[in-house]
Amino acid sequence: MNLARAFLASAAGLALAGSLANVSSAASNGADVTNMAGFDRIRIKERINYNLNSGDFTIPGAFSATRAGTDITADSAQGNSRTKLLHARGHVVVHQSQPLANRGKATDLTQRPSTLTTDQLDVDGQTKRYTATGHMHFTQEGGRDATSDSAVLDDATHKLHMEGHVHVKDGERTFDVDTMDYDIQTGQLDGNGNVMIASPVETPGPNDRIAGPKKKKIKL
Numbered sequence: 001m002n003l004a005r006a007f008l009a010s011a012a013g014l015a016l017a018g019s020l021a022n023v024s025s026a027a028s029n030g031a032d033v034t035n036m037a038g039f040d041r042i043r044i045k046e047r048i049n050y051n052l053n054s055g056d057f058t059i060p061g062a063f064s065a066t067r068a069g070t071d072i073t074a075d076s077a078q079g080n081s082r083t084k085l086l087h088a089r090g091h092v093v094v095h096q097s098q099p100l101a102n103r104g105k106a107t108d109l110t111q112r113p114s115t116l117t118t119d120q121l122d123v124d125g126q127t128k129r130y131t132a133t134g135h136m137h138f139t140q141e142g143g144r145d146a147t148s149d150s151a152v153l154d155d156a157t158h159k160l161h162m163e164g165h166v167h168v169k170d171g172e173r174t175f176d177v178d179t180m181d182y183d184i185q186t187g188q189l190d191g192n193g194n195v196m197i198a199s200p201v202e203t204p205g206p207n208d209r210i211a212g213p214k215k216k217k218i219k220l
Contacts, residue, residue: 038125
């Protein structure tokens, strides 16, 4: 019995060490880590520090994380694979490569791919919420562009909540406001606080003819 227990303990220890070695060597060789922190695949260029007991991990170098329709890249990250939390830092880029919801026409402006960049990003893989802090910049194909101090992108409700020096550009129109909610699907904008809307008015050029009042013909 003692011999069997010793054998099982030794085997478990070797398995644990082997798992840690596989994670470390895979990361150091630039291989992929799958199904972690709510992502299908995390590509690590250098190495990862991972605790199999707690699920805590640290990625000290550049990485990319992907799941259906979403790609994230950043300079470093830390998080937990069990709670599906990821804290990305430095030159963070979030790219939605396909519509956030599989309904409606993909050619519609509000269904086109979008990109969010920021200094820091906190990702909740369970609720699919992305909290961006520092120099948030959101762009969407078709001419829509937004910047703010911070923002929360909710992948479940398809809404982007922006706070602090919010500036939104839609073609030639601009919106400046303290806080704003943007529905990525419908294009609905809801602003609050010091709202300023600017829309250029077309002015006639020197060669443009200004039409005068039309003359009416009167029958006698």
